[in-house]
Each structure stands twice: as structure tokens, then as C-alpha cells.
Amino acid sequence: xxxxxxxxxxxxxxxxxxxxxxxxxxxxxxxxxxxxxxxxxxxxxxxxxxxxxxxxxxxxxxxxxxxxxxxxxxxxxxxxxxxxxxxxxxxxxxxxxxxxxxxxxxxxxxxxxxxxxxxxxxxxxxxxxxxxxxxxxxxxxxxxxxxxxxxxxxxxxxxxxxxxxxxxxxxxxxxxxxxxxxxxxxxxxxxxxxxxxxxxxxxxxxxxxxxxxxxxxxxxxxxxxxxxxxxxxxxxxxxxxxxxxxxxxxxxxxxxxxxxxxxxxxxxxxxxxxxxxxxxxxxxxxxxxxxxxxxxxxxxxxxxxxxxxxxxxxxxxxxxxxxxxxxxxxxxxxxxxxxxxxxxxxxxxxxxxxxxxxxxxxxxxxxxxxxxxxxxxxxxxxxxxxxxxxxxxxxxxxxxxxxxxxxxxxxxxxxxxxxxxxxx
Numbered sequence: 001x002x003x004x005x006x007x008x009x010x011x012x013x014x015x016x017x018x019x020x021x022x023x024x025x026x027x028x029x030x031x032x033x034x035x036x037x038x039x040x041x042x043x044x045x046x047x048x049x050x051x052x053x054x055x056x057x058x059x060x061x062x063x064x065x066x067x068x069x070x071x072x073x074x075x076x077x078x079x080x081x082x083x084x085x086x087x088x089x090x091x092x093x094x095x096x097x098x099x100x101x102x103x104x105x106x107x108x109x110x111x112x113x114x115x116x117x118x119x120x121x122x123x124x125x126x127x128x129x130x131x132x133x134x135x136x137x138x139x140x141x142x143x144x145x146x147x148x149x150x151x152x153x154x155x156x157x158x159x160x161x162x163x164x165x166x167x168x169x170x171x172x173x174x175x176x177x178x179x180x181x182x183x184x185x186x187x188x189x190x191x192x193x194x195x196x197x198x199x200x201x202x203x204x205x206x207x208x209x210x211x212x213x214x215x216x217x218x219x220x221x222x223x224x225x226x227x228x229x230x231x232x233x234x235x236x237x238x239x240x241x242x243x244x245x246x247x248x249x250x251x252x253x254x255x256x257x258x259x260x261x262x263x264x265x266x267x268x269x270x271x272x273x274x275x276x277x278x279x280x281x282x283x284x285x286x287x288x289x290x291x292x293x294x295x296x297x298x299x300x301x302x303x304x305x306x307x308x309x310x311x312x313x314x315x316x317x318x319x320x321x322x323x324x325x326x327x328x329x330x331x332x333x334x335x336x337x338x339x340x341x342x343x344x345x346x347x348x349x350x351x352x353x354x355x356x357x358x359x360x361x362x363x364x365x366x367x368x369x370x371x372x373x374x375x376x377x378x379x380x381x382x383x384x385x386x387x388x389x390x391x392x393x394x395x396x397x398x399x400x401x402x403x404x405x406x407x408x409x410x411x412x413x414x415x416x417x418x419x420x421x422x423x424x
Contacts (some may be wrong), residue, residue, distance in 0.1 A: 004098060017154075021094035023244045027235035028101050028296065034231045035224040042109035043224055047101065049132060052113035054100035055093060061148050062088045095153045096143065102161040102296055103142060106289065106339075107135060107168065111175040118393070130175060138168040158346045159303050162293075169339070216285045226289035236295045243360040245299040248308055250314030253294050256375060258285065260323050263379060264386055271390040290322065293338040303346045307360060309367040310352045313374065317345045320378045327386055351413025 035043040066084035073080065111130045142164025147156040169176075210220050218228030226232075239245035261284045265277030284290070298304070298318055305314050316340045325337020360367075 016091075018090045018094055020244050021091065021098050023239065023242045024296070025094070025101065027238045027242075027244070028098075028105075030227050030231035030234045031105060031228065031292070032101065034218060034228040038218065038227075039224050043104075045131060046104035046107050046109070046135060046224065049135040050100040050104035050107070050139050051097060053136055054096040054103070054143055057140065057143045057148075058092055058096040058153075059088060061152065062092050065152075087194045091153060099142065099147075099160045099164075100139065102162050102225070103139060104135070104291070106165050106223050107138065108176045108223060111172075115200050130172075134168055134172045137171070139166040141167045154302055156302055157350065159297055159300050159342050162297055162342045162346075166343060169312040212282060212286065215283070220287075223289065226292040226400065229286050229291050232291045232295055236291075239295065239299065244302070245295070246301075246311055248311045249299055249304060250294065251317045252312045253298055254285075254315075256316045256319035257290070257294075257323060259375075260320065260379060260382060261285065263325065263383055264327060267383060267386050267390065281375055284323070284326065289338050295344065297338075297342055303342075303349060305349050305352045307353075308369065309360070309363055310349075312371060313352065314345060314349065316371070316375055317348070318342060320382075321345065322373070324378075324382065327382065328389070 017242050032043075032047070035047075063081075063084045067080055075083070083123040109131075111134070145167075146158045146160035146163030147153070150156040150158075152312045216229045218231070220227055236245070236250070240247055240250070258281060261281035262277055265275070265280030267273055268280055269277045298315065305311050318338075320346055322337050323340030325340060329337055
């Protein structure tokens, strides 16, 4: 018997890591093209600065690692340097390039002025300087903390772009601007910062402000990479056709999110009839960075589990975490929650991979029980928590009589929903 020894990610297809990263860049190209057309200099700045930092940092790491490991070879420094440069492979360029492009697309275009709520344009000196600061510091954090401290390419526990995004959100998020600016591309006036999800999910005005069509084509507030859903879906089709993205992760993630969103929408509709369950689900699906993250971030082969059942569970857990953040999170740092959810589940993946009785590519009874029990438990938790949250919200704006009526209607809605599923 022959054993094949290779560095992760372990690719189960007739291709190389370099080929897979090239495919990811091709899949990202529609999103990048849209960003360049609509956001113009903002996109150019984010892409170039991010690319330089990620690629240069990876290059210095590879060269430095080779020099340190070869310090006892007894070779002249010139030969050591030549050997170190030869250790730099195409994958050492392509892998950080993918992370750089993703991070650039999920980084804001504009920032608030100091002690002011006046958004700044790209021509403003402070905006330029602050944008470079965010891009450079965030890229270094994502590269070093999210990847290099684990040993480099193929060994990282966390998604580097998600780690960089979360770090910047906590450190610089206060100055992420929601700035209106006109673009010559389609005569649009866009907001460059937070998405409409920052509003109340139970307020009908949150949905009437933007049509589903505008959310799909990108004429909506948001970060550069998350707005145009058509461009993202083109990338998804390419990744699935090329078998770069595991369809199990994609299907379990979006399937779980849609089902959970529908249940949440029904509970919300009972209390707030102006918001329909389907409306809530669709706006949650195409609003914010869910599609972008679900296509380009959770499908990272290094940070996802190794086996098929684990990958189904992986997609489920991220979807559940995202919706919990959106429904119950507080503050601007968690109102979307996708990057937070990715990092949380990334930390669980090693346990999923190294439980011997669980780790297998075959679906047996224990896998089926877990894959059914986990979403059911979280679904019941979400329904009950959301019910009491909506009742408490109604209590703050109504008397005890209307509160009792609201609670009764909510429980009736839950009962009717469960009965309909039992009768299927």
C-alpha cells in the first residue's frame, strides 16, 4: 500500500492548489469588476493596498522561514538567500491574493471625520489616511494572526479574511461611514457603509426602503463586495461547476438559513402583520453579506471539516449562528454576524475532525441523528426566544391587554405552524 503525503488543503479532484486558487480568483472577477465600475477609486485603493500587504507579508514569511530553518546548513548567505527565494512558490502568491481580494471587498470605502458625522470622500486627506490605516493594519492582522501563527498556508485554523474583518470592525468600526455618493456607472446614489439590516427587522419601513430588485442588482447600501448579488451568484455557479466549492457546505448553509428565516418570519408576521414571512426570509437572504460570505468565505477548504457529514453540519452551524446574531445581536458590531459566525464555527472544526467515532465519509445512524437533532434544538430555541423577545417589545409600546393578545396570537401562530408540518 502506498501512502500519499501532502500539505493541506487536501483536494479531492484532479487539480492543484494553484489551480483551485486561480478558479477562486476567476469566480471573484464579476464581483471585482462590479466594484471597479461602481466604486471606482475606492475599489482600486482597497484592492491594491490589500494585495500589496498580503502578498508582501507572505513573501517575507516564506523567505524568513527558509533562512531560519537553513541557518545550520553552513552555506554562504548568498546561497541561502537563493535557496530561500526558490522556496517561494506560485501558491505562496495565489493564496494570499485570494484573501487580499476578499478582504478588500468587505472593507468600507469611506470613514467618518473625527468628532463629526459628516462622511468623507476619497479626496479628503483624513479619509485617505484612515483608509490606508484600516487596510494595512487589518491585512497584517488577518495574515499574521489568522494564518501565519498557525504555520502558514494550509495550516490555519481561522479564515484569514474573516479574522481581519472582525478585528477591523472592533477597532475601527466606529468610523465606518454610511456616505451617500453618486456613481457615473448607473446614475446611482449609494451608501458605502452599513446595510439595511441595521434597521429593525420588525419594521415594515426597513423593507419598503429598498426593493428586492435593487438588493439583487447592487443599488443598495453595503460593502463593495456584498451588494451585487448577480455577480456573486455567477461566481457561485463557476465554483460549483469547477468543484472548487463543496456543494454540501453551500447547500446546508443556505438551506438551513432559508428554513430558519421562514420560521422566524412566521413568528414576526404574527406579531407584526405588515411583515410577511416570505418577505422577511428573502430580505435576510439577499441583504447584507450573507451571499458573499456563503460563496467565498465558508467554502475555504482549509478551515472547513474533512469529511462529508461534518461539512453538512459545518454549513448548518454557520447559518444558525448568523441568524441568531441578526435576530438577537445588539449593536453595530453584530447586526450581520457572518464573519463572527465563521470564526466561531472555525474554532469547533478541529473537534469535529478528531473525534474518531464521528469522523467518517459515510452517513450512518449517529450522523443522521446529529444532523437532525442539532437544527431542531436550535430551531425550537430560536422560536421561543424570538417569541418572548417580540412579546417584550410589544409590552414596551402597548398596555397589558394588547400584550396578552399579541402573546396569544404568537403562540397560535407557532401552534398552527407545527400542526401544518405534522400534517404534511
